[in-house]
Amino acid sequence: MGEQKSKKEQFLLLMQQLELTEDALLPYFQNAELEKVILEKKARKWHFQFVFENILPCTIYSRLSAQLAKHFSYIAHTSFSIKAVNQQYTEQSILDYWNNCVQELEGISPPLLKLLNEQTPAVQGSKVTISVRNEMEGMSIKSKYAALLSNIFQSFGFPLLTVDTAVQESASNDEYEKFLEAKQKEDQERGLQAALEMQKKEQEAENSDTPVLKGPLSIGLTIKDDADYRKLIDIIDEERRVAVEGYVFAAETKELRSGRTLLTFKITDYTSSIMVKMFSRDKEDAALFQLVQKGMWLKVRGSIQNDTFVRDLVMIGNDINEIKPVQRQDTAPENEKRVELHLHSPMSQMDAVTSVSTLVAQAKKWGHKAIAITDHAVVQSFPEAFGAGKKNDIKILYGVEVNLVDDGVPIAYNDAHRLIAEDTFVVFDVETTGLSAVYDTIIELAAVKIRGGEIIDRFESFANPHHKLSATTINLTGITDDLVENAPEVEDVLKKFYEWTGDAVLVAHNASFDMGFLNVGYKKIGLGKSPNPVIDTLELARFLYPDMKNHRLNTLAKKFDVELTQHHRAIYDAEATGYLLLRMLKDAANQGIEYHDQFNDNMGKGNAFQRARPYHCTLLAQNETGLKNLFKLVSISHIDYFYRVPRLPRSLLQKYREGLLVGSGCDKGEVFEGMMQKSPDEVEDTAQFYDYIEVHPKEVYSHLIELELVRDEKALKEIIGKVVELGEKLNIPVAATGNVHYLNPNDKIYRKILVNSQGGANPLNRHNLPDVHFRTTNEMLDSFSFLGEEKAKKIVVENTNAIADMIDVIKPIKDDLYTPKIEGADEEMRTMSYDMAKSIYGDELPEIVEARLEKELKSIIGHGFAVIYLISHKLVKKSLNDGYLVGSRGSVGSSFVATMTEITEVNPLPPHYVCPNCKTSEFFDDGSVGSGFDLPDKDCPNCGGVFKKDGHDIPFETFLGFKGDKVPDIDLSAPRCQLKRLVTSDFARRTVNSKCGMIG
Template structure:
């Protein structure tokens, strides 16, 4: 552009008269205006003398408003370059100007330097930093400042950090002398208006001498103020004011004293820098209000010491309705003082309860309790454990484990009980399990085991026997091959077991370990169904031995075959027998049992019993056996009218956690209708390692007690009715019964059809459950069915219930996390002793059965095993390196050292398979004609570059010849990227050399120790992505590849809409601050699930997906058969 005088340039702008007048005596020209794509405008000026820093910032801010630019920089040049001392003085005075522009250039550096004090040290600019910033600011950051000053005032200078304890230089004198010298030089060069300029110089010098400068800005003279009021942090508070709840405030309130907790605090400068505006919301949990406070900049430090998110304060404020801007109720703060924090609930009992039934935000559209909030609350109250029992899912487990680990590091111990609240369907009493696709065409295997005791979790195997039975061609089966093996569990055989089985410790001394026998047994059985008498006793011992690996992270041996129980068959076909022990049944059927309580003899007799009972049944398939027993099929289980009960499942140990994941998966994949249903038969099959609780009022135990009580409204008669065989069978299924506070079930009293009218009815039902549990020798545990942590949080769940259309949403139900004292009070009607048993003793007994160190996901990473991966990656890397850099079979030392260092980390830490898979994927896509984009830090790995995973070369900038492979690495450090290197011909062969290298350290990718989990992000074409997924499935098998699942939860806008709708439907006024607060309680509540657009989980061949996570259909829909984690 054509040069234009500063005065003319300023006159063309829409500036205030006061601002325009300040530029009258500035001599110089505007030579260029440059507009960048990012919205930054640079105005290049040639000035006779440096511009006053404050004036410079004012003009830039004015230009930003006029041009709607995000940043305007006035770049100055002078006829005569300043000397080093002058440059340092002026640069120090430009501190505020520098930081102002750093916020646009590099916000990190700006944040580190925003509180710095700039001064002069010789010919350098010295920075006084806070202790925190001093530890972070590097020489690279200082070079950045020097570059900006070189660019915008043409000054060659240095920035240094002031050491601890040095006195600050007096900046104002330097700024004064620098300004004076330049103005005198300008006066000598330009004679016109000389006297006027001298007068202006003297005036400006006087102004600088009388106003101290900090960071290049002029600080106002201190004003005389009223003495601070005692106990008041800022402003004035009338001692006659009484506290008003925020919910009672309105536009007519006027002056009021309010107390509350701050949230959404922010501050900014207004009125040309003469005032600070502080905005924050204040809540006392009755409601919330937006507050504004205007103060001098000098008061900012004092005010911010009191105002911060989470701080509790009292404020005197003028309450009014802001009709102009916010259209909301607003408090204009006149004074602030500290207030007592809101009291946190504590548990003062010496012996404290344990909550066995609690939901988190992962209970879809039901609970508002954050996982972290729940675990930290339980730990704060001193509770030894807390259960996570979300509806049908286990998605809160990872966060619960992470919070527990954090608390442990801080010295607080708490046990997480991993569980869920499931949806149980009674599908009958089957005689066969897991047999839907199984036939007896190839016979079956009868098994029996001998053990050291009756508990598979603590006792051990000492003998295993299995007998194959082949079809005899006449509808029966005949015994064939046998596998009989003593087992050495590594512990002595008890005297009782020796007497029962005849097996001594000496007999098993040389026997193989249980794991080795199990591997052989699994292969020997194949896909045949397994038959046993009371078969789950045998199977569960095998299952527990299968998880007793040397390390918790080692692959386990699973034992989940199709099962047939001859005990259940005998009860079905021989109901008149006095008992159905194997010996009694065998005698009745005239089956020989040569040596009872030895595995081989029992297995042989069991197989022969099954053969006879099968012939009696006259069925052709195993499924038909269950039909004869009156069991429901899959379609009936998911039927619309099928009764569904709630049930609590909790994992005791690794086997229980694996079984829990299997149950969750089957319920979502095979039995989903409105909710993931759990057939009782499925739970029976995977019950080992689980604790089964009766859940809430929608559980079988409560419903049975309710029906028994309503038949007579008498506790004793109800208990008599619950002694029926059906009730006894039902009770035996559970490990503990639950009773809950009366408030949980108070909705029965509001329902005229319930048959319950008083709280005494609810008390009597709980008494029935308690006595029934006592008679059945079951623990009876008082639980809270927690859906939110604090009683005040009930509003969050009320909002959810209203949004889903529940008629009784406004009927408050206290489902908060309760203290021991609160629960003892809730069950005082049971009597003190019984109440303490239900609230403290029995839950503690349940928690004691849970493994303390149980983790929802095993430690470490588990990449799929590809035996040739390491060799393939090594060969690919060196081949590609030689193809680019090789000369006479060698590569440059820089390349060789980098490759060796990377390969060592990649292969030693088991990451080679990740590289190999990525290489195969990219290669396949490229061969099919689709390019692949890689993103993230994988570009810092040279091995990834040489394997074709990324095109980014992380080596230092260099030239390399494509013809003879001669390479020249830049040693100057001038170039950050090889693309910036100047063109160059090869000194050996004359070909034009390629330029490459981005100088990225490998540590960016795998960390300083080379063991950080690699994150290789590959972006495929949208239409090619499904083919990439199929390629992975073909490589590893569909049974070991799964789409990564996602969770969709309420975001801020959704949550605020729910809050607004609630108050609109109730025709109630609500402040925007209260909408904001209440919405925070809903954010993160699960709505549904989905699938990651590109993520695939690959499971190693030696493991199952259930070792790590359950699976499901995304959004619980089976439309395309997709299965996600």
């Protein structure tokens, strides 16, 4: 009985969750049970098996189906089946379920589906008879779908039913044959019939009372602006009368048996979508229905009903009004438009979605005078941006968002010449309510004091934050509200700790974080910044043990067998760090470090750039020099400093900073992050590195609140305000940028799909994506209105335009050809060509050979192409000498100079014989021979040797054009055997060649 009751309780709990508990439903759900739930985890499918006393009415069944699908859609696809204890049914109940039954059929052909949908079957006892038009249809339904239909009825709770077919009397075989004959005749006369039908419709239209449509489409009543407009995402249940508006993405009309016309279309407002159905009231409605097309924007008013056929909520429309699509406009005055300085294209791999051309065109349409391109670490979008800027007559600012790293992170702070072996260390740890030393507070401070290799004292205290702890804090630290609500004030704890530490060396794992909270706390109580020397065990471990995968506290504790009882509790973390410190100091001493001020002598050694945390920053090229330096920095970051992402050391940026404007980047930039976590005066030194400071709209930073990196929107506004004040204090312009990744707000879904496809590999999947569309001037001003109108205008309009004005008009793709420079390339090509020609055709070259050489060399050398030929020659020669076969392809075969410099084996001269011994030659330049290979074998009349046959009569113009000024496009193919690349000995090479034959 306990199990029986449990199943009933589970059913009632499920019905409460599905909001199916009203009194009208209780009689149908009496004694019902949730018998089983079958889960298919990989396919994300849930199948519920219910037991009811009686077969449910079809309307109740449909509602249960809709609620299940709705409430579990974010988890899985749902389905269910029913067992009825009492399987009594009526003829009407079978007919009520008929459409639902047909809807469950999968893979059925459209003609059969139409036949089943448009009829009412005959029911006699347990037999359901379907009317068909001929025996072929009957056989098809019986063999394929009869058993399936019976099973579907059983899943609704019915007993086993027999499904049969019967040929309609009006559709006997004789009549069906007559029908086929008539159909064939109709097909033959289709052209005439179509013309007659068109003429008939035109006459009907002339005689019809239907008005000619002028202006926007309107069906039914006019929907006023004060109507009950709803977002589609908010429509979750049946409603009597609502209005929606949006974009039509599918539409069709169908004439029913009754003579009325059914209009069905799907509409979206980009929050969700819904199907709308309308039935014509008269011929005028039917005519107007034809005008509803995909691509229209409509207002629609009607009732929301649960449609049993589509098993979803649909709108039964009453009124339709066509509207113009709402397009965003930049309403700022012509001379007060903003400039976007931070924008990503699809070249920011797997992150941005809108093409550069589209974004540039939109900027021009809004009246912006310039726009910046700042992809992640790459510049591949520059050519497209250049073309779009030229087409739209708008200034392009060429830039990049780089991953800036420090050459070395300090191991020690407040350097002091103190002997490590004789010093006292205070190893401490803080637990906090968040990551910001300004907006969050310490809730636990603990430390151990070490001298002579032993722990001699301990300090531990909770602190009262005077507010409830977040779930994240409790889960991470294990500290609950009960532990801190009666704890001392933070100020009192810090005073005691200050006195307890004395002049000892402070030690912490990731000391910049812990010292940040300590220094901010000390300043608040008037003690100033801590003067104590500091050691960061995180950076010390990175220096001492560079081969470890990571240097987290728990990883190090496991490596050195140090007990870590409860990670993220201050006292346990401090004690574990203390024991690790003793081990690290021994290893440091082995490397010659005896004094505190020697630690930072090792800063930046080895692959320090790999250990440093990258910060985002933006680079904009001011001029040609800056563009060259930008290209150089991008190349170096990919070739020499790539570790997970291309990294750019700060020293390298300083070296090639000429012609560049350096911006502070997004929330991953060190200025904004510093303002989140530290006091403004601590961020001043950091900010002075930049030429301009960026701030984004608060909506772009929204994920920081979700991740609890910022407490709330009020704190976020304060941080943005302090960044702006910092720029004013340091006289560094602050620019409002959008961090643009797509054009319109509704394009966000495309970026979401792109980012979600990367799963856990992309950290963006840890939070909801912010709104990073291309904003107008007025939208940006609205976002920063909390700063005041004057300040908002300054950072949105004035400063962005001033920065754009500091940048020259740059052409990243030059008009001239800039070939590499190799000293003596011209003469080398001439000498090489003539030497090879004389070795084949003799010292006195035939006139046809010398004329072709001179013609080509004049064009090649005269237009500066000799170096391109020379490089190609060296590539082919080197590959052949190393044993790799190389073949040329394409039009380079029409260059005789390319043949003479061994770039190609194709000889473009007219077909000819040439003697390898005495150099005698015979040319056929009258067109009588197509290719030298077609010539008959022949002996040399002078020496009797066998003539070599060559020449394919290809004009040089095929390659470099009629004027010989086309840039050479020399295509070389180097197929190779993979095994051959791996072997080195001559014997091995010969073996591989014999095995591979023609390498390909």
